[in-house]
Structures are given as structure tokens and as C-alpha cells.
Amino acid sequence: MSESETAPKQWVLEPENEYRFELEAGSSCAIMLLRGRAEVFGAEMVEGKPYFSVFLSPTHVFGQPSTEYVSEETPMTAYGNLHLAFEQMRVRALGKLRGSPAPEGQLDPQTDPPRVLILGPENSGKTTVCKILVNYAVRSGQGWAPLLVNVDPSEGGWAVPGALSAAAVAGPIGTCSPSNPFGSAATSAPTTLASNSLLPLAYWYGHEDTKRNSVLMDRLTRNLGVHINDRLEKDQEGQAAGLIVDTPSSFASGPASTTEHRQKLIKACIDAFKINVVLVVGHEKLNVEMHRTYGSRLTVVKIPKSGGVVELDHSYAERVHSYQIHAYFYGDVITPPAGVKSATQGGETLTDLTLAPSSTVVNFSDLTIYRIGAETMAPSSALPIGAARVVSEIQPVLVDPSQPGSGLLNAVLAILAPFNADENERYDEEILDLNVIGFVVVTNLDIALKKMTILSPSQGSLAGKTALIGSYEWQE
Numbered sequence: 235m236s237e238s239e240t241a242p243k244q245w246v247l248e249p250e251n252e253y254r255f256e257l258e259a260g261s262s263c264a265i266m267l268l269r270g271r272a273e274v275f276g277a278e279m280v281e282g283k284p285y286f287s288v289f290l291s292p293t294h295v296f297g298q299p300s301t302e303y304v305s306e307e308t309p310m311t312a313y314g315n316l317h318l319a320f321e322q323m324r325v326r327a328l329g330k331l332r333g334s335p336a337p338e339g340q341l342d343p344q345t346d347p348p349r350v351l352i353l354g355p356e357n358s359g360k361t362t363v364c365k366i367l368v369n370y371a372v373r374s375g376q377g378w379a380p381l382l383v384n385v386d387p388s389e390g391g392w393a394v395p396g397a398l399s400a401a402a403v404a405g406p407i408g409t410c411s412p413s414n415p416f417g418s419a420a421t422s423a424p425t426t427l428a429s430n431s432l433l434p435l436a437y438w439y440g441h442e443d444t445k446r447n448s449v450l451m452d453r454l455t456r457n458l459g460v461h462i463n464d465r466l467e468k469d470q471e472g473q474a475a476g477l478i479v480d481t482p483s484s485f486a487s488g489p490a491s492t493t494e495h496r497q498k499l500i501k502a503c504i505d506a507f508k509i510n511v512v513l514v515v516g517h518e519k520l521n522v523e524m525h526r527t528y529g530s531r532l533t534v535v536k537i538p539k540s541g542g543v544v545e546l547d548h549s550y551a552e553r554v555h556s557y558q559i560h561a562y563f564y565g566d567v568i569t570p571p572a573g574v575k576s577a578t579q580g581g582e583t584l585t586d587l588t589l590a591p592s593s594t595v596v597n598f599s600d601l602t603i604y605r606i607g608a609e610t611m612a613p614s615s616a617l618p619i620g621a622a623r624v625v626s627e628i629q630p631v632l633v634d635p636s637q638p639g640s641g642l643l644n645a646v647l648a649i650l651a652p653f654n655a656d657e658n659e660r661y662d663e664e665i666l667d668l669n670v671i672g673f674v675v676v677t678n679l680d681i682a683l684k685k686m687t688i689l690s691p692s693q694g695s696l697a698g699k700t701a702l703i704g705s706y707e708w709q710e
């Protein structure tokens with residue numbers, strides 16, 4: 235690389251301007267705010283501190299973005315106004331929960347905290363809107379820790395792709411790499427526990443496409459909701475901070491044949507998370523549909539899509555999935571561009587982010603593995619009227635590792651929390667309601683010796699010794 239390519243570049247930005255850039259795969263850049271105030275997707279930048287692969291008033295950019303420009307047109311005013319409205323809802327909700335009288339002149343104040351569902355088509359910037367709104371909430375100085383819920387199984391959130399998850403976010407979410415769009419979690423290794431990491435709750439769906447098993451999607455969404463509501467019952471501040479739900483693009487658009495599926499999953503979210511505000515990102519038809527269906531009982535708002543959102547194709551998504559799984563085991567360390575000595579990545583010092591997974595040989599009998607839903611299912615239309623297909627869609631099917639074609643080699647497995655210790659509390663479908671405590675990948679199968687090699691974030695416990703397989707695979 236020549237000198238000029240690595241020399242930092244300086245940008246002077248006017249108020250409310252946005253510096254945007256794209257990076258080639260495998261490259262990195264760092265940004266430093268020299269003077270003034272700026273934010274990266276809602277997270278405030280500190281002057282004089284280099285940040286990785288991120289944004290905004292006079293900034294120095296180290297490294298070489300493949301595309302970069304400054305935009306004067308952004309939807310940030312609309313997003314800021316939304317935040318102000320949500321902030322008022324939080325303050326009123328907390329007042330109500332603590333028993334303060336209603337403000338004078340307001341006989342019937344709205345005292346529900348914001349419980350927001352964000353819908354939009356592919357590449358509309360849904361995840362970014364969630365991040366901005368959460369970052370504004372945690373930055374307001376009120377000590378809010380809103381719940382960020384991810385029901386997009388292709389996103390990965392804090393876990394690996396295939397999971398549905400939720401975490402209370404108390405500190406700003408940084409933006410440094412596509413492998414952790416919601417900040418780094420404490421699930422993969424104890425090293426990150428010391429810093430600003432999140433403890434998410436996750437359930438395993440196991441597939442990228444929500445249509446593949448919508449009965450399971452529905453069930454897991456409702457499980458997340460039950461868990462969240464139980465948890466918030468005893469936590470007034472948590473309740474008042476509200477929650478923000480990121481959804482997959484398949485909830486917003488698709489062929490007419492999928493309308494029923496979409497509507498069912500949107501309803502599952504609205505019920506499970508007691509949604510009171512639906513935000514539709516730049517999609518007129520969906521906005522009308524949501525108004526018609528829910529307008530009488532909750533607030534539906536159409537918000538503008540940012541011109542900065544980048545159209546990402548399926549091959550990019552596949553690369554990100556593989557990168558996310560790699561980062562789950564090995565950590566997510568970005569090599570700083572030339573000229574940058576110290577930097578943080580999402581608030582973490584770089585050494586904290588290197589993980590050392592372990593490779594262990596276990597007996598087939600050490601782990602009981604299930605696949606949810608029979609592999610071959612007749613389409614609903616082929617079933618007799620009234621026949622319950624549901625049974626086969628959420629039926630746990632035992633996977634036999636000694637059978638050729640078990641699909642276990644290179645499979646990502648979700649290790650489940652133990653079953654209820656009290657035999658009397660056990661029930662048939664309990665496996666569907668167990669949350670995930672970690673993930674492993676099967677890297678080798680020895681059928682003759684009945685042993686398999688698994689890669690796991692740390693040595694030892696496979697907790698309840700029950701795992702679920704989905705359709706995600708990963709190879710070094």
C-alpha cells in the first residue's frame with residue numbers, strides 16, 4: 235500500500251451532515267473526531283479517540299474506504315423526534331409505576347412505556363433504526379436500559395445466526411463490524427464479562443428463513459415474550475425503559491402466498507411483546523396494511539428510510555453469517571489500519587476480544603441431539619381438511635449420529651439449558667421452551683468409534699447435554 239493510501243484524510247462536516255462509507259471485505263478503517271460533537275448511529279463519539287470502521291464534525295479517517303461521501307439529507311430529525319416521544323412515554327410510565335400523580339391538566343395521560351416493533355423490507359435500515367433508538371435512550375442520562383429484541387433469525391444478534399434473542403442494553407452499542415450489529419455479548423467467553431458486554435436470552439430457531447417453520451417461529455417468539463414479561467414484572471425501571479423489536483424483512487414483504495404467514499408472525503410479536511407502537515420503515519403498502527389491521531388499538535407510524543442504507547445481497551449475508559459464527563468462537567478482532575496504534579472496538583480494548591475456543595472429543599452418548607420438525611413434510615394444502623400439521627412441525631426428532639446422512643458434520647448445534655429438575659414439572663414439549671446456553675460446531679464424526687469432535691467456546695460442561703440442530707453449517 236502506498237503512503238498516500240494510508241495517510242489519514244480529514245473531513246469537515248456541517249451540523250446534521252452524515253459521513254458515510256463502505257469498506258471492502260477484509261479491510262478496516264478507523265475514525266477520529268478532532269473537534270465538535272458527533273455520533274455513530276446514535277452513539278456519541280469521544281474527541282481524540284480512534285474508533286474502528288465507523289462515523290461524524292471534523293473527523294480524521296485512517297485506512298481506505300471503497301466508497302465515501304458526505305450527505306446533507308438524513309432522516310435523523312425524524313428519528314430524533316421519535317426518540318423524544320418515546321422518552322416522554324418512559325418518564326410518564328415510570329411516574330405511574332412509582333405512583334406519582336398525573337401531571338396537571340392531563341386527565342388521561344398515556345402511561346404505557348414504548349414497546350416498539352420495527353418493520354420494513356430488505357435493506358431498509360431496520361436494524362440501524364433499532365440501534366439509533368436504543369443508543370439515544372441509553373444516552374439520555376436517565377439510566378434507562380431498554381430491551382432490544384431480535385426476532386430476525388438471519389441477523390444473529392448477539393448469538394449466532396439462527397437464534398432469536400433479547401438483551402437489556404445499558405450502554406451505547408458501538409458499530410465496528412457486521413458480526414455484532416447489537417454490540418458484543420458475554421456469552422462466548424468470560425473475558426468480555428469484565429467490560430460493557432450484554433447477557434442475552436436466546437432461543438434457537440436454527441434456520442435463516444422464517445417461512446421454513448413458522449409454527450416454531452411463532453412458538454419461540456411467544457416464549458421470548460413470556461420470559462421478558464416475567465422478568466420485567468419485578469423491574470419498574472426496566473418496564474419503563476420499554477423495548478424495541480427488530481424483525482426480518484420477510485415480515486414486511488414477499489409474494490402474496492406468504493401474506494398469511496407474515497401476518498401471523500407480526501401478530502405473534504404484537505401479542506408477545508405487548509407492542510404499542512409499530513414503525514414501518516419506508517414502505518407505503520405495509521404502512522396501510524398495518525393501519526388497517528392495528529390502527530384502532532396501537533400507534534402505527536411510517537418513518538423515512540435513510541439514503542445511506544446499503545443494498546446488501548445474499549452472498550454478503552452468507553459471508554456475514556460465517557463471520558459471525560467464526561467471531562462467536564474466536565472473537566472479532568479487526569486489524570487496525572496502518573497509522574493507528576490504539577483503538578477500541580465497540581468500547582472493548584482489542585486484546586479483550588480474542589477468544590480461545592476448545593476442541594473436544596465426546597462420545598455420541600454424551601449429547602442427545604434433536605431436530606425440530608420432521609424433515610419431509612407434506613405441504614399443508616396436501617393434508618386432509620382439518621388435519622393438524624402443527625404436530626410434525628414442532629415435533630422433536632432424535633438425530634442418530636451413527637447414521638450416514640445425519641447432517642451433523644459441520645452443523646451448528648445449540649446447547650440447551652437443562653430440563654426442569656422437578657420431574658413433576660416436566661412436560662412433553664418442554665424442549666421447545668428451553669433457552670440456549672451456548673453453541674458448538676461438530677468438526678469431526680468418527681462413526682466406528684462413536685465419537686465426535688466439537689468446537690466450543692470453552693472447555694467442559696455441555697450443561698443439560700441436549701442439543702438442537704438446525705440448518706446452519708460452518709467450516710473453518
Ligand SMILES: Nc1ncnc2c1ncn2[C@@H]1O[C@H](COP(=O)(O)OP(=O)(O)OP(=O)(O)O)[C@@H](O)[C@H]1O
Pocket residue numbers: 252254255354355356357358359360361362363386481482483540541542543544545546
Ligand atoms: N445512514 C447510513 N449511512 C451508512 N450506512 C448505513 C446507514 N444506515 C444503514 N447503513 C448500512 O446499511 C446496511 C443495511 O442496514 P440495516 O442492517 O440496518 O438494514 P436492515 O433493513 O436491518 O437489513 P435486513 O434486511 O438485512 O434486515 C448496514 O450495513 C448499515 O450499516
